[in-house]
Amino acid sequence: MPSPDPHAMAMLVRKLESIADLSAEEREAILGLPLRTQALQAKQDIVREGDRPSQCCLILNGWACRYKLLGEGRRQILSLHIPGDVPDLQSLHLHTMDHSLGTLTKATLAFIPHDALRALTVRFPNVAAVLWRDTLIDAATFREWMTGMGRRDAYERIAHLFCELYLKQEAVGLATEHRCQIPLTQIELSDALGLTPVHFNRVLKEMREKRLIAMKAGTLAIEAWDELARACEFDPTYLHLVKRQS
Amino acid sequence: MPSPDPHAMAMLVRKLESIADLSAEEREAILGLPLRTQALQAKQDIVREGDRPSQCCLILNGWACRYKLLGEGRRQILSLHIPGDVPDLQSLHLHTMDHSLGTLTKATLAFIPHDALRALTVRFPNVAAVLWRDTLIDAATFREWMTGMGRRDAYERIAHLFCELYLKQEAVGLATEHRCQIPLTQIELSDALGLTPVHFNRVLKEMREKRLIAMKAGTLAIEAWDELARACEFDPTYLHLVKRQS
DNA sequence: CGCGCTATTGAGAGAGCTCAATGTGCGTGG
DNA sequence: CCACGCACATTGAGCTCTCTCAATAGCGCG
Numbered sequence: 001m002p003s004p005d006p007h008a009m010a011m012l013v014r015k016l017e018s019i020a021d022l023s024a025e026e027r028e029a030i031l032g033l034p035l036r037t038q039a040l041q042a043k044q045d046i047v048r049e050g051d052r053p054s055q056c057c058l059i060l061n062g063w064a065c066r067y068k069l070l071g072e073g074r075r076q077i078l079s080l081h082i083p084g085d086v087p088d089l090q091s092l093h094l095h096t097m098d099h100s101l102g103t104l105t106k107a108t109l110a111f112i113p114h115d116a117l118r119a120l121t122v123r124f125p126n127v128a129a130v131l132w133r134d135t136l137i138d139a140a141t142f143r144e145w146m147t148g149m150g151r152r153d154a155y156e157r158i159a160h161l162f163c164e165l166y167l168k169q170e171a172v173g174l175a176t177e178h179r180c181q182i183p184l185t186q187i188e189l190s191d192a193l194g195l196t197p198v199h200f201n202r203v204l205k206e207m208r209e210k211r212l213i214a215m216k217a218g219t220l221a222i223e224a225w226d227e228l229a230r231a232c233e234f235d236p237t238y239l240h241l242v243k244r245q246s
Numbered sequence: 247m248p249s250p251d252p253h254a255m256a257m258l259v260r261k262l263e264s265i266a267d268l269s270a271e272e273r274e275a276i277l278g279l280p281l282r283t284q285a286l287q288a289k290q291d292i293v294r295e296g297d298r299p300s301q302c303c304l305i306l307n308g309w310a311c312r313y314k315l316l317g318e319g320r321r322q323i324l325s326l327h328i329p330g331d332v333p334d335l336q337s338l339h340l341h342t343m344d345h346s347l348g349t350l351t352k353a354t355l356a357f358i359p360h361d362a363l364r365a366l367t368v369r370f371p372n373v374a375a376v377l378w379r380d381t382l383i384d385a386a387t388f389r390e391w392m393t394g395m396g397r398r399d400a401y402e403r404i405a406h407l408f409c410e411l412y413l414k415q416e417a418v419g420l421a422t423e424h425r426c427q428i429p430l431t432q433i434e435l436s437d438a439l440g441l442t443p444v445h446f447n448r449v450l451k452e453m454r455e456k457r458l459i460a461m462k463a464g465t466l467a468i469e470a471w472d473e474l475a476r477a478c479e480f481d482p483t484y485l486h487l488v489k490r491q492s
Numbered sequence: 493c494g495c496g497c498t499a500t501t502g503a504g505a506g507a508g509c510t511c512a513a514t515g516t517g518c519g520t521g522g
Numbered sequence: 523c524c525a526c527g528c529a530c531a532t533t534g535a536g537c538t539c540t541c542t543c544a545a546t547a548g549c550g551c552g
């Protein structure tokens with residue numbers, strides 16, 4: 001029986017308010033969305049390529065990723081998702097999944113029916129705009145990753161990802177002081193960057209030796225933010241985190 | 247003085263109807279959008295990274311691309327656009343450009359004020375949904391390109407792009423019989439694929455010698471569609487061309 | 493206390509890059 | 523109508539960043 005869980009939807013409100021403003025009425029409407037929560041183990045699929053889902057998934061806890069599989073065991077991770085994200089929001093208007101979505105860590109999810117979301121967007125055009133904006137920021141991140149895979153070398157690409165993951169977590173209050181959680185294996189990070197784990201490991205070693213970063217037990221500490229950001233020409237514009245301005 | 251140009255907006259209607267259905271009323275509203283047309287030479291910027299545009303650009307004629315520039319003269323082309331596309335639709339909700347948009351060939355453009363588009367989306371939630379869907383298909387294409395740059399070799403990547411460009415033009419009536427226009431230089435195609443022109447040229451030669459394709463004077467002829475598609479594991483799902491189903 | 497997954501390091505190979513030269517087609521001006 | 527200039531296409535030669543294969547080490551969990 002779906003019943004509103006104020007805490008669950010508050011995650012979504014917090015996320016949306018990190019990228020745009022909501023009126024009190026809109027906030028209430030979001031908090032009243034029906035949902036069904038579910039706990040998953042690490043490395044479980046949530047939806048698969050080819051599926052035609054009738055709900056979206058809000059991450060309450062843990063990390064997830066979208067990915068595509070190719071022949072010969074090749075995998076490309078397309079995006080990484082943290083609590084507050086709705087990684088398959090696009091399924092609201094693209095009915096067939098063109099990629100898969102799965103957990104990376106243990107995770108708690110809240111599923112929201114498409115019907116309820118569509119009704120919300122018709123009733124509140126501004127909520128539609130904010131959700132639309134969220135998918136557009138998603139696309140902006142794809143563009144940045146694409147640029148990295150096409151034109152940045154491994155060192156720059158890794159540095160860029162670390163800057164991005166820190167800022168995304170900082171934006172929703174999950175990180176401060178240039179330290180954040182990255183509970184992923186080097187294999188997963190390599191698949192996100194289009195590298196092999198072996199090469200990723202070697203470049204990481206180089207960054208450690210230069211004292212730009214430290215990484216242990218799933219925690220990343222960026223010890224020289226300015227230098228790291230300069231090395232990869234990091235420009236946070238594409239994250240569009242400043243409300244109403246970007 | 248902006249005055250409706252039925253022919254210009256008909257391009258947009260045709261494009262949108264290739265990805266979703268519109269009611270007669272919605273079609274009329276789109277045809278009535280205000281616009282200002284402009285002719286540009288090849289290789290001209292339309293909007294630049296950092297700009298805060300107040301209008302969107304509909305391509306009536308010619309090709310355009312979105313791109314990012316990095317240090318040392320590196321360029322990544324993010325997407326290629328043909329007549330009927332609105333390549334900067336995202337600027338409706340992302341106010342600062344995180345990339346640039348420019349013409350590749352001589353082109354005719356129609357500029358539509360954001361205000362008018364926003365009013366349209368508030369009045370017709372279904373038009374909002376269709377435009378949103380268009381930006382989501384854009385994002386799906388980014389994901390596919392990202393997958394290619396991360397995990398496909400040059401041969402597969404080129405084959406995949408050719409399949410995509412043919413199908414996109416076929417969908418809006420600009421191509422048939424596995425032949426289409428690709429009025430781009432090898433330099434531009436290389437920047438879209440994350441390759442160097444030299445390597446692109448060598449791989450193209452290989453594809454020609456295998457009689458998979460022929461390319462001359464801006465025209466691509468895919469002489470062995472099935473084999474080309476198989477070589478790159480081409481799956482058109484991500485283009486979401488089937489109305490109401492994908 | 494050992495299995496299984498992940499991290500790390502070594503060695504050699506290769507896809508794709510850089511530098512460089514030559515060929516080709518077309519638009520412009522004389 | 524032809525010559526020149528320029529941008530693009532093509533080919534050669536050598537290099538390097540990243541990959542593959544392989545072995546060892548570390549760590550968490552049953």
